Amino acid sequence: MSSPVFRPPLRVFALLILVVSSLHWLMLKTTPTRITPPVPMHSAQTFTTRSIVVERPAEPAPIQPTIQPPTKAPVAVSVKALASPTKAKRPEPQPSTVAAIDPVPVLEPISANPDESLTAQSLAQAASEPVPPEPTAVAAKVPSPPPALPMPAGPAPTSISAVRLPGSAKLEYKMTGQSKGLNYFADAELNWFNSDGQYQASMMVSALFVGSRSMSSVGKINANGLAPTRFADKSRTEVAAHFLPEQGKVSFSANTPDVLWMQGAQDRVSVFLQLAGILAAGADGKGTRFAPGSSITVYTVGPRDADSWTFNIGQTEQQSLPAGDMSTIRLTRLPGRTYDKKVEIWFAPGMDYLPVRSRITQTNGDYVDQQLEKLIRP
Template identity: 50%
Template sequence: MNALTAQHTAAPPLRPLLVLTSAVVLAHVLLLQAAPAHWGMEAERALKLRPLITRSIEIKPPSPTAALPAPPPPVQRAAPAVAPRLQQNTASALAKKEPAAIESIASPVPEPTATTTPPTPAPEPRPPVAEAAPATPVAAAGALTIPGSMRLKYSMTGRSRNMDYHASAQLDWLQDGEAYQAGMVVSAFGLGERSMASRGQITGDGLAPTRFLDKSRSERAAHFQPDKGKITFSANSPDVPWQPGAQDRVSVFVQLASLLAGDPAKYPVGSSVSLFTAGPTGADTWTFVVEAEEKLSLPAGEFSAVKLTRKPQRDYDQAVEVWLAPSLAWLPARIRITQHNGDFVDQQLRVAEKPL
């Protein structure tokens, strides 16, 4: 009983709650009735103050696509200039491979001064061979006939350091029965010029040189002094004893011609001719062996010639081959010189004419 009585006594009274609830509801009703009029006026005023703005958008049909301009042509960029360097390298390579010398009758010419390989000259028409000037018989222990004055021009081909080259040569032979002059000039495009000259007397033993000159970049000379019994050299080389019949590197070929012209039967195949021969720095005995007669087809025409060969006697000697033609008063129609390393020069008659 006491518990139930206590629980009933603690419950709040219902009447005051109902009164409070009714008051709250009534206040909300009054507020809602007054709000529409006020809010409607404010809304209407806002609509009247804010004009309605409209915008029309015209949608145009798509225009036809314009033709795109052609793309510009690609720019051609110039390659870096390399020609000068290539030319320089080519020139250096060619300079290394150019022939070290043109071998003339028996010795080399100066080093080349240009880097271009000379073009092969066009073949020239064969000119008629001029009639040789009258020969000069010489009374001697052995018969000799000195060839008359003549000019011989040669076409030359050669090889040096595995490079082929072309050149030209001219032999001028002049004599008046008492004295003589002989000169050989060798020239090549881009390789310079070399000359060798001999002068002396005509004696009972044939040619007797007094001076031999070898000229390229410098001059070197050999002086024959039979009265003093020696041959001296301007190149400060040691003197050598003079020997009867001594020749130089130009006169030796004319002396051979004089010997065979004087008595061809004296020099059959297999016989030999020995001549003490001086160059610009020394002297040595050149021994030529007579070989068979050959038919030559040269730029100047067809020739019959007797071949003579000088065999090398030492490791560094030159091999010399010379063809003496009776129709040229036994002067050389062809000369070929081969070095110990295989380099060679081959000069073949192109023109034979009377000297100017």
């Protein structure tokens, strides 16, 4: 039979628990709460807030406008924060200090109108540049007048006191000639018309197998007789001379140099009718009477140049022409230069001093002789 186990009564357990609890409470009461020594009150850290002010970056200088041809499409570049040269050791967090950081400043947006920045830049640049000196006034250069045209060679034109021009008429001529030893025949026609201070004159020559050639003159009639305004000479092409008395010159369509215009100037058609008027006025006693042996000089214009033609007055001659026998006065122009032609003209006093015959002789002996065949009055 086993021996009985001793069990303390419950009262003893309760008393033991009460004693242990009391001892534990007493130890906590008498033992310090911190293992480390207590911190003095004056050295205790306080909670503070600190602000860091970031300086506003200076405004960038105005960008100079430059115009460059586009090269490549722009590439997006990411901007990274610059790292400090030496990486600082991360400090231990301080429980008693908190740093307050202001936000990163934002740059002002670029003006939507680029002209504003350009205008400001231009004004600043203009203000810094030196002011150029004012330009010196230069007097306008007045063009110098064209040089005076030279006087024609030869004797001066004869002064004419009066002219009596013949009435309008048509003269038909028979023409004979010789060229390089060959004889030829042709017809010629002189048409003369004057009325109300205007005149027209034309000479036409036509020959079989040769063709035709014409010369014409138009102009005005004044106290000095005929005043041509245009002379034309036409064979295959036409060349002309233009009389410009207001400019004091005669110009040519052949682009040859201008020549001097002179009072009483004639052309190679009007000159024969002007001579007729001079002789008629002298015979009437209203003008200068030119006796045999005297001369008349007329400034005569051709299709490319001008020259003084001097005619010597001869004796009265009787001519037998296809139109009949008649009394005439012969005027002769002798060649003054090597290649000049000898010109002879017979004027008939009974026909208002109209030219009834003319003969032109070349220096080599070739000639052309035209004689009046018919006179037609309008």
